[in-house]
Amino acid sequence: MLDRDSIPSGPEVIEGTLNSLPDGPQRIDLIDSLLGQYVYTRPRRARELLCQQQQLLTDHAAALPKLENQTGRDYHFNYHLALASLESQEYRYEQADAPFRAALDIAEERGDIADRLEIYIAYTGHLSNLGQTEEASDYLDRCYRLLESYPSDQLRARAACRHGYLYLLYFSYPKATIKFLEAETLLTGDTIELSPKDHYFYSLTQAGIGAVYQNSGESDQAVAAFEKAIDRCERFDLRARLPWHQLNLGKELVSSGEYGEALTYFQSIVGSDANGSASALAAAYANMGVCYHHLGQTDQASTYLDRAEDLYRNEKSPERVELASIGFMRATLLMDNGQWGAAIRQINLTLPAAEVNERTSDPRLLSMVADAYLYLSIAHANTGDYQAAYHHHCTYDQYNLRFHNQIDIMRQQQFAAQFRAEEREQENKQLKLKASQLKLRALRAQMNPHFLYNALNSIQSFISTNNAATASKYLAKFAMLMRQSLEYTNREYISLEEERQFLTDYLEINRHLRFEGQLTFTVTLDGELEEDIIGIPTMILQPYVENAIEHGLRGQPSGHIDVAFLPDGEDHLLAIVTDNGIGRVKVSEVQARDPTRVHHQSRGTEITESRLQLLSDEQTNWVEITDLYHPDGEAAGTQVQVRIPFSDALPRRATG
Structure with a gap:
């Protein structure tokens, strides 16, 4: 059996222990612990351990369920997320896609709230890198919905950072700045004990702020932000990200003409061998x-x-923009030395490698090819071949026009993307406003005035008959119930355990204060449901229980109510409220004869169904009501089935 208290905590100590361990479950656990740090601090070692972990997870698959129960970890999830994060940090987006999707599938199939938040935040960044902004926004919305119920400054900071980069893609620089500053404030506050991953997000935040300043033409501020990112990486040994921040700063210095200073940062990358990143090197x-x-x-x-060219060509999928850039840079070197013939040969050699045709839309390639034909024109003019120079200058004009047309198209796409983003935000605001209004209405309608009046009247009766002990007991229960009702309305979700206890307390008070002990009830949960972990919308079932009392059992000297919670697929519960009351037909007849109730309708149940529709994208019948009858046709009560979407009320593990 794995004794987690005996497992060493420091990376160096864990490495020493790992070296002395044979293959087995404990080795899987130790590697998992190291990967959580090494993905950000020691990328080369992380790759070695990922290879080992992949084999171990295959060889010891039978032992994994027991190990995961002991540790609260999902090793396959952690493996895929670590691999995806490592690839993503090196801008290897195609290689990152498969492990990201594998981790996402695991989290949505069997993960808890911590798993889902972690992968949603990471996957938002991945989709943003791929330019899939609308899908990225969808996952970011999921993060924020979960964070409303399970607040975490740590996770909110990471989500804000991702949101900032999404705004950069929409060219909404003021909004991006707000989000980056929000992330920075949270990550520099006193509420978070920063992990290597948090320091990584801090460096990303500073890089994002630097990008905003770059696009605003404020070079000094951009340099300062990039320097903060580098400083954080150096202080906390974030080797995986450091080369890329150094590249950002170096490029900014190059654009400002500070070539000597820029060289120092590029030389630092070379000196560290880019910490194993061939692309960065x-x-x-x-x-x-x-x-x-x-x-x-x-x-x-x-x-x-x-x-540089040798390294790029050794890549599995060489970046043609980079290769073309190197080829054209060589031509400029030759032209600067007056080697016009050699420059012409170099450009003619590079142009086919750029693979530009009539369908090419990448403005970087179009700009480079346009410049290449301009260089050809200049070179041929210097060799006295003016006809060729004229021909190439005409070609330059064509590519230059294509480049500017493509820039115009991109600007139109930017405006369209900004419009869609603004439209989406307004729709989300309207939905949140509607949800808030429904919650407020639900609070107002939560406790039927009849219940409040009868409960307080019964307590007063106990007091007037000098039964102070009983009065005190139920006044305390009643006060607790009211306090819970107010507290829960500030939360989107509560645990199934809290809902069960609330309903039990509510029915217990009704039993003694309204039915003089003649009401019986049961509140049961299916054995498969983890009531301390599963979260359901706040007080979602109470209106239906109240309906059973107010309508089904109203005026009856006794009665029975049964409440049962059952699993219903992977993401929903089925809650069933059954009473043995007079039935809906009789209720309608009674209401028709009672002038005070002829227009009565249950606002609580109406509001609850609207809340359920807002909480899920599914189009389904959330509530089904069945009239129950005895064999002789006499009404036997009413059964209400409520389909409830659920989440995880608490993470099974802490986020890292």
Whole structure:
């Protein structure tokens, strides 16, 4: 059996223990512990451990359920999320997609609230990186809905950071700034004990702020933000992200013409071998080539461009933009040295590699190819071939026009994306407002005045008959019930355990204060339901229980109410409220004869059904009412079945 108290906590100690352990379940657990940190701090070692973990999870599949029950972890989920996060940090989005989806499937099939929040926040970032902004917004909305019920400054900071990057894609820089500043405030406050992942998000937040300043043309502020990101990575050894922040700062310095200072950051990347990231190392070499070119050191520039090209070509899917950029940079070096013929040959060699045709829409490629034809025009003019120079200048004009047309199309797409984002936000605000209004109406209608009046009247009766002990007992129960009612209305979800207890207390008070002990009831839960973990919408069933009392059992000296909760698929419960009252037909007849109740309708149940419709995208009959009859046809009561969407009220593990 795995004794978690005996497991070492520090990475170095865990590594030492790991080296002495044979393959087995405890090894799986130790690797899982290390991956949570190494994905951000030691990416090379994380890749080695991921390979080991993949094999261990296969070899010891039979032992995993018992191990996961002991530790509260889902090792397959953690493995896929760690792999996806590692690939994503290196901008390997295609490689990250499959493990992200695997982790998402696991979380939605069997994960708890912590798993779902973690993968939703991570997957939002992944979808944003792929440009799938609407789907990213959907997952971000899911995060915020869960965070309304399960507040966490740590998770809210991460969600705000992702939201900031989503706004960057919509070119909504003021809104992006607000979100990044929200994340920064939460991550620098006193409410969170920062993990390596939180420090990673802090660095992302600063990079996002830097990007906002870049787009606003405020270079000094952008540099300051990138420096904060680098400082955080260096102080907390976040090696996986550090090279990319150094690249961001170096590129910003290059754009400002500060080539010597930019070189120091690119050289730092090379000095650390980019912590194992071939893509970051290649980008550093390429940018060093640019710096040395502008500093007039042609040989050095050529050397580093060669190194960058070798690394890019060794990639499984070489980035043609980067390869084309290196080829054209070589041509500029040759032109600067007056080697016009060699420059022409270099450009003609690079143009086919750029693979630009009439369908190409990437403005980076169009801009580079346009510049290439301009260089060809200049080079041919310098060799005296003016006809070729004229021809290439005409081609340059065509590509330059395509480039600007594509920029115009992108601007139109940006405006359209901004409009859709604003429209979506307004729709969400309207839905939240409607939900808030329904909750307020539900609070007002929650406790029927008849119940309040009869309960207080019964307590007063106990007092007037000098039964002080009984009066005190039920006054305390009544006060507790009222306090819970007010407290729960501030929460979107409560645990199934809390709902069961509330209904039990509510029925117990009715039993003694309204029915003089003659009401019997049961509140039961199916054995498969984890009542302390499952969360359901706040006080969702009380209006139906109250209906059973007010309508079904009203005026009866005794009665019975049965409340049962059953599983209904993966995401819903079936709650059944059954009474042995007079039935709906008789109730209608009684109401027709009572002028005070002829227009009565249950506001609580009406509001509750509207709440259920807002809480799920499913189009279904949330409430079904069945009239019950004895064999002789006499009314035997009413049964109400309520289908309730549920979440997890509490995480099975802490978020990291």
